[in-house]
Amino acid sequence: MRRKHGVPSTSSRKLDHLRICAEEDVESHYSYFNDIMLIHEALPEINKGKIELETAFLGKKLNAPFLISSMTGGHPETAAINTALAEAAEELQIAIGVGSQRAALEDTRQEESYRVVREKAPTTFIHANIGAPQLSTLEDDDIQRLIDMIDADALAIHLNFLQEAIQPDGDVNAEGCLHEIERICKLASKPVIVKETGAGISRRTAEKLKKAGVAAIDVAGTGGTSWSGVEVYRARGVKDKALEHLGELYWDWGVPTPVSIIECKTAGLPIIASGGLRSGLDAAKSIALGAALCGAALPYMKAAMKGSDAVIRCVKLMMDELRAAMFLTQCMDMKALGNADLVVTGKTKEILNSREFS
Secondary structure, three states: EEEEEEEEOOOHHHHHHHHHHHHHHEEEOOOOHHHHEEEEOOOOOOHHHOOOOOOOOEEEEEEEEEEOOOOOOOOHHHHHHHHHHHHHHHHHEEEOOOOOHHHHHHHHHHHHHHHHHHOOOOOOOOEEEHHHHHHHHOOOOOOOOOHHHHOOOEEEEEEEEEHHHOOOOOOOOOOHHHHHHHHHHHHHHOOOEEOOOOOOOHHHHHHHHHHOOEEEEEEEOOOEOOOHHHHOOOOOOOHHHHHHHHHHHHHOOOOOOHHHHHHOOOOOOOEEEEEEEOHHHHHHHHHHHHOOEEEEEEEHHHHHOOOHHHHHHHHHHHHHHHHHHHHHHOOHHHHHHHHOEEEEEEHHHHHHHHOOOO
């Protein structure tokens, strides 16, 4: 990997992000999942105890449609958090993604903070992760190194240009990214997922990604953790008033998660719903809208600071919430939930109408 000099280390930036997410209010100001209502079935005629949560994603069987979204790694102090997350993912056989592995490409000493995920989760689905702004700096063998580092089942390329545009050390050259994504799709030995990081993906972008060879899309829409908000706190720390202003202005910028699910669904690729999912009910709504997998980061990260048992309790609660939603909509499995009746209201309906989606 060809390195960029003159900026704070990726490793130290990772630790900043983790601390800010744990200590500050970085949530979006509007919960778009409140605009989605599943239609209650007063006479469900099914046994809640027989509801099946099992699903498959990119050829891997999972016990539930949950993903512990890309979060951390790249600093020795993050290894304990990744250990707790991975142990929970393995215990419950749900998917997990590591944070950007850029730090490990720049400094091999950081690899262990990522490797621990596969060590603690030897059998479940894990995806590797690198940012789109870094693709042009990757040599061909770097791509396989990312995958081999954690014996990944897929490689995620994250799009974080909103964050890059606001952070003081951001990579803001987006020229040629689609071409680079296509290059990676051809070279990678595993399926490639493209994921946003809190600003969502539109129909037009989803269609471009499909043509480039992408296997799945993680919408990571507006409504959850605001990475623009995270950068507000970083800008305050270095007393950069201009960047603090930008972060505040763009705090809620992007395509809301429910809207992004519907828009990306038209490309015909498997969709991961993330961005503001805070309960199993939000997950049920996402699957009813067309998602195959449901990701969250902040709730699991906060639980991981208490250990793997806390993460397991958090995931099990979401599973129970999902089962309740399925029972009350007469859905025995994921296929049925994907066809559940729902109503869209509020800002989400206004956006979809203006975008000419039914």
